[in-house]
Amino acid sequence: MFTSNSDREAELRAFDETKLGVKGIVDAGISTIPSIFINPTSQKNNAVDKDVRFDVPIIDLHGGENCIDHRKKVVEEIREASETWGFFQVVNHGISDMILEEMFKGVRGFFELDNDVKKGYYSRDYGSGKFTYHSNADLYTSIAANWRDTFVCMMAPNPPSSDALPPPCREILIEYSKQMMNLGKTLFALLSEALGLPQSHLYEMGCLEGLNILGHYYPACPQPELTLGTSKHADGCFLTILLQDQIGGLQILHQNHWVDVPYTPGALVINVGDALQLITNDKFKSVEHRVLANYKGPRISIGSFFTTFYQETSKKFGPIKKLLSDVNPPKYREMTMKEYGVYSLKKGLDGTSTLQHFKI
Numbered sequence: 199m200f201t202s203n204s205d206r207e208a209e210l211r212a213f214d215e216t217k218l219g220v221k222g223i224v225d226a227g228i229s230t231i232p233s234i235f236i237n238p239t240s241q242k243n244n245a246v247d248k249d250v251r252f253d254v255p256i257i258d259l260h261g262g263e264n265c266i267d268h269r270k271k272v273v274e275e276i277r278e279a280s281e282t283w284g285f286f287q288v289v290n291h292g293i294s295d296m297i298l299e300e301m302f303k304g305v306r307g308f309f310e311l312d313n314d315v316k317k318g319y320y321s322r323d324y325g326s327g328k329f330t331y332h333s334n335a336d337l338y339t340s341i342a343a344n345w346r347d348t349f350v351c352m353m354a355p356n357p358p359s360s361d362a363l364p365p366p367c368r369e370i371l372i373e374y375s376k377q378m379m380n381l382g383k384t385l386f387a388l389l390s391e392a393l394g395l396p397q398s399h400l401y402e403m404g405c406l407e408g409l410n411i412l413g414h415y416y417p418a419c420p421q422p423e424l425t426l427g428t429s430k431h432a433d434g435c436f437l438t439i440l441l442q443d444q445i446g447g448l449q450i451l452h453q454n455h456w457v458d459v460p461y462t463p464g465a466l467v468i469n470v471g472d473a474l475q476l477i478t479n480d481k482f483k484s485v486e487h488r489v490l491a492n493y494k495g496p497r498i499s500i501g502s503f504f505t506t507f508y509q510e511t512s513k514k515f516g517p518i519k520k521l522l523s524d525v526n527p528p529k530y531r532e533m534t535m536k537e538y539g540v541y542s543l544k545k546g547l548d549g550t551s552t553l554q555h556f557k558i
């Protein structure tokens with residue numbers, strides 16, 4: 199371990215300055231992980247309890263659009279899952295396997311670009327909305343660095359021009375974003391109904407205005423039990439749609455147990471974010487989750503986060519008035535998404551709740 203904070207700071211800086219992320223360390227050939235990645239909350243100390251069996255719900259969206267009885271069933275399943283789990287998987291969501299495959303290929307293609315080209319995209323200025331890549335957004339604020347590299351790109355409301363996107367994922371990122379927007383509209387309509395509100399309610403509030411896409415690349419790790427791919431956190435957005443590959447490793451904290459979200463071919467993982475928990479006044483749950491590191495890799499995942507533009511300061515979000523009553527008074531103060539983002543980044547992935555900061 200480190201002898202002093204300044205040693206740690208120097209190691210973090212040296213790692214950052216390579217601009218080659220975790221993949222760069224692995225490519226250099228290592229058999230033990232650098233100490234900046236050693237995480238006291240790693241799997242070693244927080245394993246899955248094999249005696250407890252929970253299954254994250256899988257919801258079949260097929261036909262939900264046209265058949266009234268099926269739609270009612272889907273709305274009910276989504277309500278139940280959002281209240282008790284905060285997570286569910288969807289199948290028959292209308293996005294073809296070919297698009298999902300192309301997206302994996304495009305993300306992998308970016309991270310496996312020549313080092314000199316890839317370095318050109320490296321930046322710690324991820325609030326700009328441009329396509330940028332880094333290893334860990336909170337490298338200097340977290341207790342330990344995560345074993346992964348990530349790109350981030352704000353694809354709505356103001357997507358970058360196509361030539362600002364890297365060639366390996368240029369076309370697919372644009373196509374995938376369109377598909378995410380369509381699926382997002384379907385999901386927010388179902389979620390609105392599940393809250394007993396008109397179908398267009400969450401859309402009209404602006405929950406789908408911004409789409410931020412993160413591509414994650416988790417290299418194979420020689421000591422996976424000592425670190426994490428992604429530390430425990432809850433998402434800040436309204437809703438996340440996640441595509442994960444067959445390596446798996448995503449776990450959610452359910453009733454105080456770490457539960458696997460297993461890879462399900464063709465499925466997308468949906469989860470409630472902090473902003474949706476806030477506007478539903480705790481009816482829907484934003485649940486903490488993490489990703490384990492693995493001897494196998496690379497693992498690829500793609501997160502699509504529905505939010506507002508980063509710099510959005512004019513729109514305030516608070517608990518939806520129609521959901522409140524004498525027995526259900528507001529539990530949160532109003533906030534802007536920028537306020538949330540700034541506080542969350544300053545705090546880092548330290549295992550504590552960002553949402554708590556906005557409680558009345």
Ligand SMILES: O=C(O)CCC(=O)C(=O)O
Binds near residue numbers: 412414440489499
């Ligand atoms: O890679 C994953 O499976 C999840 C990543 C994640 O939780 C996130 O990007 O917020």
Ligand SMILES: [Fe+2]
Binds near residue numbers: 431432433487
């Ligand atoms: Fe997440």
